[in-house]
Amino acid sequence: xxxxxxxxxxxxxxxxxxxxxxxxxxxxxxxxxxxxxxxxxxxxxxxxxxxxxxxxxxxxxxxxxxxxxxxxxxxxxxxxxxxxxxxxxxxxxxxxxxxxxxxxxxxxxxxxxxxxxxxxxxxxxxxxxxxxxxxxxxxxxxxxxxxxxxxxxxxxxxxxxxxxxxxxxxxxxxxxxxxxxxxxxxxxxxxxxxxxxxxxxxxxxxxxxxxxxxxxxxxxxxxxxxxxxxxxxxxxxxxxxxxxxxxxxxxxxxxxxxxxxxxxxxxxxxxxxxxxxxxxxxxxxxxxxxxxx
Numbered sequence: 001x002x003x004x005x006x007x008x009x010x011x012x013x014x015x016x017x018x019x020x021x022x023x024x025x026x027x028x029x030x031x032x033x034x035x036x037x038x039x040x041x042x043x044x045x046x047x048x049x050x051x052x053x054x055x056x057x058x059x060x061x062x063x064x065x066x067x068x069x070x071x072x073x074x075x076x077x078x079x080x081x082x083x084x085x086x087x088x089x090x091x092x093x094x095x096x097x098x099x100x101x102x103x104x105x106x107x108x109x110x111x112x113x114x115x116x117x118x119x120x121x122x123x124x125x126x127x128x129x130x131x132x133x134x135x136x137x138x139x140x141x142x143x144x145x146x147x148x149x150x151x152x153x154x155x156x157x158x159x160x161x162x163x164x165x166x167x168x169x170x171x172x173x174x175x176x177x178x179x180x181x182x183x184x185x186x187x188x189x190x191x192x193x194x195x196x197x198x199x200x201x202x203x204x205x206x207x208x209x210x211x212x213x214x215x216x217x218x219x220x221x222x223x224x225x226x227x228x229x230x231x232x233x234x235x236x237x238x239x240x241x242x243x244x245x246x247x248x249x250x251x252x253x254x255x256x257x258x259x260x261x262x263x264x265x266x267x268x269x270x271x272x273x274x275x276x277x278x279x280x281x282x283x284x285x286x287x288x289x290x291x292x293x
Contacts (some may be wrong), residue, residue: 008129010078018075025071029133033067042286043052043067049288052277065279072231073115073282083158085235088122094223094239096182099223099244100128105177105218108227109187109266112282113273118237119229124155129181131156131173177222185213187226187266188283198260199289200267203274206289214262218247220257224262226269230277242269245290 005099033040042064051058080086099106110116124130129143130163132155173183188209190197196215197208217224223244232238247262249255274281 006074011090012080015245018079021075022079025075026068027223029067029071030089033064038183039284040067042284045286046281046283046288047278049205049291050274062129062279066281069231069279070282072115076115076231079141079235086118086122086237086239087186087235088118088229088239089232090241091238093239095121095223095225095244096128097126097239099225100180100182103180104222105180106182106223106225107213107220108175108182108184108225109272111182111186112225113188114228114230114249114268114277114280115237116184116227116229117222119227119239122229122239123182129156129176129179131158131181132174132184133158133173133186166206173216177220181233183216183222184227185216186210187213188270188287189233198263200260200264201292202267202271203288205291207287208289209263209267211263212249214259217262218249218259221246221249225267228269228273230273230280240273 009021009024012024013026040063043066044059047059047066051062054062057081076086096106096108110119120130120132134157156176176183190210196211198211198214199206199208201207213224216222223246225244226242227239229237229239245262245265247258250258257288
């Protein structure tokens with residue numbers, strides 16, 4: 001979706017009402033579903049792992065629902081920014097509030113499930129200082145609009161290019177933690193081929209996820225929180241935050257295993273959530289590796 005078209009759609013929605021956004025986005029999602037079959041097959045492959053006992057038509061329907069649910073991210077962003085008409089319930093929010101009040105800060109692991117942008121906006125409304133590390137996608141104009149919207153809410157953004165980030169980016173994060181801020185990092189997507197990753201089990205498949213957030217937590221001593229925000233109804237979200245996880249530096253020989261254990265806990269929590277909210281899984285590139293026995 002191009003930036004100019006998105007701006008036009010928002011202007012049209014303000015003039016005619018939310019119904020026009022819903023209709024146009026339905027056609028856009030349908031277009032991508034029918035004319036990008038290779039992406040749809042990726043979704044079918046994922047849902048086959050999630051629903052091994054379901055027939056092929058159910059897998060197709062799940063992919064269809066996934067594509068159409070995805071458009072709610074853009075609509076709810078508009079509703080929150082322009083009307084503030086998004087409500088939510090939360091579980092575990094006190095863990096973040098405690099970390100902020102103690103001044104220790106914390107590292108939030110977000111995922112491409114549900115709507116992480118809504119979650120970041122709602123946290124900023126509660127007065128929590130946030131820094132988001134985001135992958136810099138070239139030629140992605142909607143992504144730029146998204147970053148601008150978050151910055152206007154006082155959320156600091158560090159965009160990491162696909163060819164690697166600056167060491168100063170890490171130092172900025174450490175300073176932010178020392179000030180009692182919250183750092184948000186994507187926990188489930190590899191941005192570039194040479195990025196450090198770790199192998200874990202997910203839906204009985206091997207997956208590769210970034211190692212950096214877990215190393216960051218170990219070196220800084222800051223607690224790690226796994227964060228999800230799922231749509232529970234129209235203009236309603238359910239936010240859940242895990243208990244704080246600390247990665248012990250321990251002996252050098254034990255550090256690698258501590259990082260693996262932390263990454264596997266994150267993968268286990270993702271699996272629990274995707275079984276509850278299967279059609280809010282928004283990975284449209286291949287995620288699952290080889291099947292494990």
